[in-house]
Amino acid sequence: MSYPKAHDLNCLTIGELEALATQRMDKLTRDYYNEGADSGSTLAENISAYQKYRIRPRVLRDISSIDTSVNIFGHKNSIPLGVAPTAMQCLAHPDGEHATARACKKMDIVMGLSSFSTSTIEEVKESLGTEHPAALQLYLFEEREQSRKMIQRAKKAGYKAVLLTVDTPLLGRRNLEIRNQFKLPKHLRVANFTLGQNNNQMDSIEEKDVELNTSTAGSGAGHDSSSKRAPPTGSITFHSHAPNPTLTWDRDIEWLKQECYPEMEVWVKGIATAEDALLACQHRVDGIIVSNHGGRQLNGALATLDALPEVVDAVRSQPNRVPVHVDGGIRHGTDVFKALALGADFVWVGRPVLWGLAYKGEEGVELCLKLLSDEFKLCMGLAGVTKVEDIGKEYLVKIDRSGFVSRL
Ligand SMILES: Cc1cc2nc3c(=O)[nH]c(=O)nc-3n(C[C@H](O)[C@H](O)[C@H](O)COP(=O)(O)O)c2cc1C
């Protein structure tokens, strides 16, 4: 018997990957990527929530053949994990989203692409290849024509789904970002909205956008409680356009489905309650991602793993049961196992992939995905499970602060 595979002896865990990446990123990027909103307590709890559960391993079950694969968007994915959409990946590495795409392709792992990517929808799909599944994360703009164009481009490029981000009616308050007056360096662009589309110069993040973040004027979160906001105009920037306080279930989800069907599925990303999960089912979305945006939006919100059971229960009470995914705080293969045992069908991972990218570009992302894959497979085997669909709550116990253990 040999030691478990070591892909990089300098980096055997996601924790080590974070440390290595942290040394390599400039302060602006590191702060932008790593921080959560306000005190960061929701970001921290997304991670620590996994420690409330312990695994109940079963033995003597012949685990000599383990199948970690699942289906997503009609494709086989090597493990029940995808790369969450995260903005502006060229900040971490010059190859940015292309490096992520190539690593995803190699690892048979679905990729979520942010609307605010530093490479275009079409370019990234080319790096993924025609067969490989991808989902476009959508910030649905008030300027609906821009969103319609994005959707059409994604369809044409072969994206399988749109993940509508619903937890950004306003932008969360990220203090380091504000203190650093974060903006995209001049040599980078938010590629989907730059020259070439519509012959319309839509700039990347400029000085005035920083103003929007610090004063929150225009984002609807100004201090004047009676002020009425005006819809954003001019350049498309993340501060001005990503948050959209006008979105509603009735008007916008229905509109989006009409625009996307039949080529692309419509998912909502950012559900955190049973009530909204029920509405998502009633509006017949194709899937739900339980997410609090990696703790970057409403600080004080429940950790996603803690929100997951109520969402799963709500969805299971419905006749049209849709898949439930979760993201936030996943840093080890055992976390993937725990999320699935609590009823998730699939998980998405954000920051660890960015750390991989910052560490070694494509190779670093691949390393990140390999670590999580290896850990997940090992966890399945040691827990006595050979098929993903067999992972259930009987494999977990909850442990409270005083060490009291209870069955689920
Ligand atoms: C730097 C950064 C940028 C992000 N950009 C987006 C984005 O453009 N759209 C979006 O829906 N979510 C975005 N997210 C949230 C992720 O999709 C995901 O919900 C979150 O990162 C999961 O938490 P984790 O980082 O703990 O894995 C971003 C997260 C980070 C850290």
Ligand SMILES: CC(C)CC(=O)C(=O)O
């Ligand atoms: C607002 C974005 C463009 C990026 C984002 O979602 C994030 O920074 O969390």
